[in-house]
Amino acid sequence: MATLEIKDLHVSVTTEEGEKKILKGVDLTVKTGEVHAIMGPNGSGKSTLAYSIAGHPKYNITGGSVTLDGVDILSMKVDERARAGLFLAMQYPVEVPGVSVANFLRTAKTAIDGEAPKLRTWVKDVNEALERVTLDKDFAQRSVNEGFSGGEKKRHEIAQLELLNPKFAVLDETDSGLDIDALRVVSDGVNRFSGQGDRGVLLITHYTRILRYIKPDYVHVFVAGRVADQGGPELADELEANGYDKYVKAAAEVTSA
Ligand SMILES: Nc1ncnc2c1ncn2[C@@H]1O[C@H](COP(=O)(O)OP(=O)(O)O)[C@@H](O)[C@H]1O
Numbered sequence: 085m086a087t088l089e090i091k092d093l094h095v096s097v098t099t100e101e102g103e104k105k106i107l108k109g110v111d112l113t114v115k116t117g118e119v120h121a122i123m124g125p126n127g128s129g130k131s132t133l134a135y136s137i138a139g140h141p142k143y144n145i146t147g148g149s150v151t152l153d154g155v156d157i158l159s160m161k162v163d164e165r166a167r168a169g170l171f172l173a174m175q176y177p178v179e180v181p182g183v184s185v186a187n188f189l190r191t192a193k194t195a196i197d198g199e200a201p202k203l204r205t206w207v208k209d210v211n212e213a214l215e216r217v218t219l220d221k222d223f224a225q226r227s228v229n230e231g232f233s234g235g236e237k238k239r240h241e242i243a244q245l246e247l248l249n250p251k252f253a254v255l256d257e258t259d260s261g262l263d264i265d266a267l268r269v270v271s272d273g274v275n276r277f278s279g280q281g282d283r284g285v286l287l288i289t290h291y292t293r294i295l296r297y298i299k300p301d302y303v304h305v306f307v308a309g310r311v312a313d314q315g316g317p318e319l320a321d322e323l324e325a326n327g328y329d330k331y332v333k334a335a336a337e338v339t340s341a
């Protein structure tokens with residue numbers, strides 16, 4: 085079993101008006117074998133949390149820690165974090181013109197494993213991974229994310245997830261912009277990944293709808309840069325019924341006090 089532990093994490097970004105505090109003391113522990121959903125309104129800092137775990141240079145860590153089995157990951161470079169077993173699917177995946185999906189996946193796999201995958205089995209693995217997310221195998225020759233539809237981007241991320249097979253997956257709004265068929269394909273992929281056992285998932289979303297397909301063990305409500313509440317799957321049902329209103333109000337009272 086492995087443990088990803090976020091403790092009292094404070095993160096800010098540098099803007100033209102100066103430092104802007106975004107995360108204000110996030111505490112969260114994810115163990116392999118668990119699926120955690122982070123739910124919260126727009127602008128609450130969910131993507132900032134994902135980027136901070138992944139090591140995006142724009143986000144300044146001003147306090148707290150993120151460790152994987154007790155090892156500090158915040159001092160690691162982005163590629164070291166991937167080798168340590170972390171995977172991030174971004175809310176807005178970047179385009180990489182001139183780099184094919186096939187090359188990208190092979191390079192990533194080689195970097196993470198420390199050796200190139202065997203060509204014959206690898207091509208088969210890639211084709212199967214694409215097929216599982218209902219992407220045609222010609223898709224492997226396209227430039228990464230260039231001209232991909234919203235659904236293709238997300239399905240490609242799930243193919244990556246399955247091929248790289250990390251210990252922990254942080255999935256930021258993997259459900260946004262998906263129609264019902266794509267949502268099912270993406271959810272099935274996440275469920276296959278977590279169903280292997282000994283894998284941890286941090287699923288970030290602001291809709292409850294994906295949680296009809298992916299059953300979280302824990303739900304965390306994220307508001308104004310911190311975890312405002314947590315519970316089991318029933319908390320997602322409560323959010324679906326009542327929204328984030330009461331949490332947003334409570335957070336506003338704390339801020340104005
Ligand atoms: N690079 C950045 N520069 C300036 N402000 C940012 C940056 N990244 C995030 N923010 C601000 O931080 C807040 C949280 O953003 P984000 O983490 O994207 O929230 P969420 O993913 O929950 O919608 C927002 O007010 C957003 O405008």
Ligand SMILES: [Mg+2]
Pocket residue numbers: 130131132175256257
């Ligand atoms: Mg976001």
